[in-house]
Amino acid sequence: MIVAQGLTKYFDTFLAVDHVDLQVPQGEVLVLLGKNGAGKTTTVRMLTSILRPSNGWAKVAGYDVVEQADQVRASVGVLTEHHGLYGRMTSEEYLQFFGSLYRLPRSESARRAKPLLELFGLDEARKKRLGEYSKGMRQKLALVRALMHDPPVLLLDEPTSAMDPESARTVRDAIARLRGQGRTILLCTHNLAEGEELADRVAIIQAGRILIHGAVEDVKRKLLGPVIYEARFAQAVTQAPAGLPAGVSFIEARGDALIFQVENPTEQNPDLLQSLMSQGLRVIAFQEVSRSLEQAFLEAVRNHGEVQNA
Amino acid sequence: MLDALRPSWVIIEREVRDQFRDWRIIFPIIGLTVVFPFIMNWTAKQMLDFTSEYGASVIADRLVPFLLMVVGFFPISVSLVIALESFVGEKERSSIEPLLNTPLKDWQLYLGKLVASTVPPLVSSYLGMTVYLSGLAIRGIALPDPAIMIQVVLLTTVQAVMMVAGAVVVSTQATSVRAANLLASFIIIPVACLVQWEALVMFWGNLSTLWWVLVGLVVLTALLVRVGLAHFQREELLGREIDVLKFRWAWSVFCQAFTGGARSLPEWYRQVISSTLRRLALPAGIAAALALVGFMVGMQLVERYPLISEGLDLSQAGGNLNQLLEIYPLLGAASAFGILWQNLRVLLLALVMGIFTFGVLGVLPLFATMGVAGFLSAALVGSGLSIWSMAALLLPHGLLEIPAAVLATAAVLEAGAILATPTPGKTIGEVWISTVADWAKIMLGLVLPMLVVASLIEVFITPHIALMLFGG
Structure with a gap:
């Protein structure tokens, strides 16, 4: 149109x-x-x-x-x-x-x-x-x-x-x-x-x-990278779990939550959850961390400025 | 056709309704329609009584139509304010953009605004004149000659359209009413001078001159409307920053148009000048025809004004010429420079006259010069000089000088035509600079070299031919 x-x-x-x-x-x-x-x-x-x-x-x-x-x-x-x-x-x-x-x-x-x-x-x-x-x-x-x-x-x-x-x-x-x-x-x-x-x-x-x-x-x-997920646990976690599925990367630990970046959520989220539970971690919530258009816009504008400055 | 005019009618309807809701327009119009004519009636009566005491009835006779013109002119002066408000005010308030987003064509919007700005003040003017004339009849004062009344009505009408058409041209160069009001002096001052001049002609009692003024104004108005139409485009109305003077940009536009991208002088002559010359073929033809007509008119005038030919004795010419050359050492570089400077001044005058009248008055210097040449030639031939001798005196330098003048005039005509032609993507300023660059190309590339050679011939060769011919 x-x-x-x-x-x-x-x-x-x-x-x-x-x-x-x-x-x-x-x-x-x-x-x-x-x-x-x-x-x-x-x-x-x-x-x-x-x-x-x-x-x-x-x-x-x-x-x-x-x-x-x-x-x-x-x-x-x-x-x-x-x-x-x-x-x-x-x-x-x-x-x-x-x-x-x-x-x-x-x-x-x-x-x-x-x-x-x-x-x-x-x-x-x-x-x-x-x-x-x-x-x-x-x-x-x-x-x-x-x-x-x-x-x-x-x-x-x-x-x-x-x-x-x-x-x-x-x-x-x-x-x-x-x-x-x-x-x-x-x-x-x-x-x-x-x-x-x-x-x-x-x-x-x-x-x-x-x-x-x-x-x-x-x-x-494209601007903010792959989707980010937050897994919350019944107990506090301080370190990255071992043996994460391919395409999943650990970002940080926040008290009782771990933050991951997932390349392909449809395929990798079930594997990720299984891996966490198999390590004895009791998952009480698993959700996508929302990222606003505003973040994407600011990222785009900042990157453009950096490219221009470079 | 009527269907195409419908959108213009919609614009007219809205604008006129809007004007009649604005007390700042209504009150002056009512005052000038109803009150002002009575004041002029009273003035006419007082002046008639006063002049009759001294037997100067001729002044009173001329005063009555003059006051009719004043009564008619005052209301139409409001049209300028309405037009500036209509064209620039809408731009300033951004209410023009929604209009430009509709399927309305540029000319339909232009026509609607032109008529809406002209008609209410004109109707007011006609009513005012009717009130004035009725007042004269009631007071028992003789009405002016019907021919003068018709002239006044027609002049008033043309002047109203001319001011509005001029306001549109001004509007294309302004983005605020303030800027437009500043530019409006380019309309108000010439029109004020024109009205004063018309008043003089009226007191002089030369009706035929007023008819010619009317014809001239119709032509100028038509050209202004054409220029307004050419530049009243969506792109120009919204797309540009035009309030700032950008010298660097202006210079680059000029240079680009002047050089035409050529990298060397031979390339410039081969490509740029030759293509410019091809473009000038038609205006050059028109200029040449006008030069010929001017020459013939000059020849004709000898019969009406035989002042020179009667007293001219060619048998003494050789001796006189020798004496003259002894007193004034004319055969030198200074004389050549003087002739060159004179010719250049005339051609510059043609540019200045042409650029403000879309080329029309730019032909006058060539026409007048050729008229003088024709007059002198006829006078000399009439006094016994053979046509061949005449040709021998004129042609050596004339063969270069006349084509140079024709080319320069053609460049002015072309500039006027371009200014009055739609040029999508270009502002009036850009077009104006490009046309001046075109003129400069022709002047520097062809006219100036031709005039230099012609002036040298005129100083160093023509006088010797004259001495040979007249036996000095």
Whole structure:
């Protein structure tokens, strides 16, 4: 649904995006992570046919972003970083206006707007001028605007950044539902917990280059090493057990727990447990140590910095 | 076609509605539509009474249409503010990006904003003029000549569109309303001068000149709209940092365009200059045609203004020339340099005039110079000089000088055409620097060497031909 190959953008001599390759199949969410100025917005603007790539190509919803720009724009719903609403309009007028630009009849715009405004809790404020809206309300209305023409692809830049926790939850649930409806979503966020919750895939961008791109767990494994498991025992343990199965490495002992790194959990975890118990250790718990996307992101950014410094 | 205009109509509808919700636009427009014309009525009455005391009715006659123009102009000045707000304000508030994400085409958005910024002030202007004229009729003051009224209405309309079209060009070079307001002086000052000049013409009572002004303004407005359309692109509206002056970048753009990647002078002539010359074929053809027309117009003018030919006695020319050369030692390097400098100054003037009028006024120096040459040639031939002698006086240096002037003018025409042509991926600044570099290529690579040789011929050969011909 979204494919980019060697996507590059120069502003005069400044290289903003450097040979970006992306692939987001239909019905998946790709979370694009990166520091400010990493090239996320420029990438999104190329995918929405606002900026022309200096090199490379991209297709969105099957349309080429350069050759079929109109079709791309008609197929994409975009939530921009700055919502840019018109303060003297009401939300009803605003959505009618954008509906007209997507060539929706007035009655159809009204029909589509109503459930969306209700979903995001804006129904009661529909006659209010947008200048009186709070930041969160504006952000939700901008999201409604992006959904008005029922696009198969959504490009969302920081969709919950200005929202209270309740509104943010509503939006996250809505995004999950949209993915369930088969929409392809590219999400730029600095909220890594949110990214982890919603992402099928993740791409980390730094200085215009994609450092890593893939399924969330694959990315974590690549950046943080094999999965880590913690075994807790009925007694305190101080040293590494002998005769560990191949592919399992001991990391450390923590009071009544031992920490291991396992290359292939499906095959090696049963052997590991058997080995521990055969040594007389009474296992009372065995669980994966969760590693956040945030750790992976920081690791990626740090490694990139080291590579650059080297 | 109507279907393609529908999105523009949606933009117009929204923007006009938005304007009428802003008291900062409403109050001035109401004031200028309703209150201001009455003040002008009162002023007209006072002035008429005053001038009639001294029998200066002609001043009063000219004052009434002048005040009509003032009544019409004040409301349209608001269009500039609306346009800057509409084009740059949206950029500054980032409300333009959601618009750019829709399937709206660049020209549809441009047209919508252009019309929305122009029409409400224009309607206000028409209403104001109607109120003013009604006031005159009620007070029993004679209405101006219908032709002047039509001229004022048309000039007001064209000026409104011109200011908005100019505002769009300004907007492409600004990311904030503040920056745009600073740049707006490039519109306000020329338009203020224009209105003063129109007022002078009106008091002078030369209606035909005002028609020509109108034609000129229509052409300039059309070019401004074309330039605005060429540069009102999504890429330019969002993708660039344009508020900072980057000398190093500008210099590198210039050098790149100037050298064209050539590594040696022969390669530069072989590849860069030859390809530039090929590009200049059409503008060079136009410039040559204009030079010919200028020459012929000059020849025609001899019949209307036979001042020189009547008093010219060629039999004395040889002796006079000898005397002149004795008093002023003209045949030297200093004279050659003087001629060269004069020619270069004229061609630089053509560049300056052309670059601000998209090439249009850049042809004037060539046209005028050829007109003078035609006038003098016809005058001399009319006084008995044979065509062959005339050719012998003109052609030795003219064979280089005229093509050089044609080439330089063609480069200016080309620069104007490029500025008014869509150039995806380039800003106005970048295009402007590249066109100046193109002009510089032609000037340094061809025109300057040709002019140097021509000036040497004109100083060291042409006078001797003249002495031979006139028997000095």
